[in-house]
Amino acid sequence: xxKARLWILLAVAFGSGAVQAAECRGERFEGESYTVCAVxxxxxxLRLFLNDAEAGTPLGSFGAIEDQVKxxxxxxxxxxxxGMYHADRSPVGLYVExxxxxxxxxxxxxxxxxxxxxxxxxCIREGRADVIETLRFERERPRCRxxxxxxxxxxxDGALHPRFLKDSDSLYIRNGVGTSRDGRRAFFVISxxxxxxxxxxxxxRDHLKLRQALYFDGKVSRLYAPALGRSDIGxxxxxMVGAVIDAGTAVD
Numbered sequence: 001x002x003k004a005r006l007w008i009l010l011a012v013a014f015g016s017g018a019v020q021a022a023e024c025r026g027e028r029f030e031g032e033s034y035t036v037c038a039v040x041x042x043x044x045x046l047r048l049f050l051n052d053a054e055a056g057t058p059l060g061s062f063g064a065i066e067d068q069v070k071x072x073x074x075x076x077x078x079x080x081x082x083g084m085y086h087a088d089r090s091p092v093g094l095y096v097e098x099x100x101x102x103x104x105x106x107x108x109x110x111x112x113x114x115x116x117x118x119x120x121x122x123c124i125r126e127g128r129a130d131v132i133e134t135l136r137f138e139r140e141r142p143r144c145r146x147x148x149x150x151x152x153x154x155x156x157d158g159a160l161h162p163r164f165l166k167d168s169d170s171l172y173i174r175n176g177v178g179t180s181r182d183g184r185r186a187f188f189v190i191s192x193x194x195x196x197x198x199x200x201x202x203x204x205r206d207h208l209k210l211r212q213a214l215y216f217d218g219k220v221s222r223l224y225a226p227a228l229g230r231s232d233i234g235x236x237x238x239x240m241v242g243a244v245i246d247a248g249t250a251v252d
Contacts, residue, residue, distance in 0.1 A: 022046075022188075024223075024227055026192075029206070030199070032191065032199060034190065035190050037189075039185065039188070041124075045244050046186065046242070047244065048095075049239070049240045050239050050240070052064065052068065058236065059240070062240070065224075073248075074244040075246070076244055078225055079240055079242035081221060081238070083148035083238065083239040086238075090103065092106070092149070093151075094106065094121055099145055105121070105137065113218070116163060117151070118133050119134050119152050120132055120152075120214045121144075121147050122148050122214055123147045125142065126145065127184070150217070151215060152197070153215070155178065155213040156212065164196075169196070171194035172195070173193065173195075173218065174194075174197075175188070176189055176216045178208055178212060179210065188241070189203065190222075222234055
């Protein structure tokens with residue numbers, strides 16, 4: 001049923017010339033299952049979300065994003081948590097939304113997964129999205145319309161993060177993003193079961209064949225994919241990423 005609904009949604013969008021919907025699907029690799037949402041940056045309206053546009057307080061949930069974009073005449077068709085955050089839900093590292101920098105770039109190492117260098121930045125520009133290692137980002141200073149820093153990097157120039165251990169027993173449901181070399185495609189992934197970093201990174205590198213991928217989180221990983229009948233609940237979130245379309249193209 002959900003497959004039929006998804007293809008109807010995509011067909012309506014293609015036929016109307018409207019902004020396209022991200023396509024979400026299940027995939028398996030090395031005995032593990034994952035949910036992958038693929039975004040075409042030439043068509044899809046992909047954005048970062050943090051605070052309520054009027055109140056200035058953290059949105060915290062996919063439902064709050066839905067309410068915000070509904071006021072614009074839009075519908076949310078995909079969303080995911082998109083970076084680590086403090087107890088007050090403010091971003092740990094660089095965060096830019098609609099061209100406004102909320103938090104600056106962090107280049108030093110530190111505790112936790114974020115500080116497990118190299119980490120990186122997910123950068124959204126007109127017609128493209130890129131995962132960029134932090135020190136390279138600092139050198140090049142690309143002009144991102146939206147950006148979220150997180151860590152660690154999962155894949156750097158085709159290589160797994162050097163600190164990942166194949167047999168690590170640190171297992172979590174994990175989520176992250178990888179981007180194609182031309183920046184046109186972004187792949188948002190969440191594991192369906194708890195996996196370690198090495199296994200998760202290999203999914204991006206060896207299955208999706210991506211040379212750059214960034215970890216978003218583990219303990220709070222969540223996905224909103226209505227075409228799959230999925231809207232995960234849990235702790236309030238900080239930065240989130242989502243794709244929206246004109247509300248008139250959504251199909252119930």
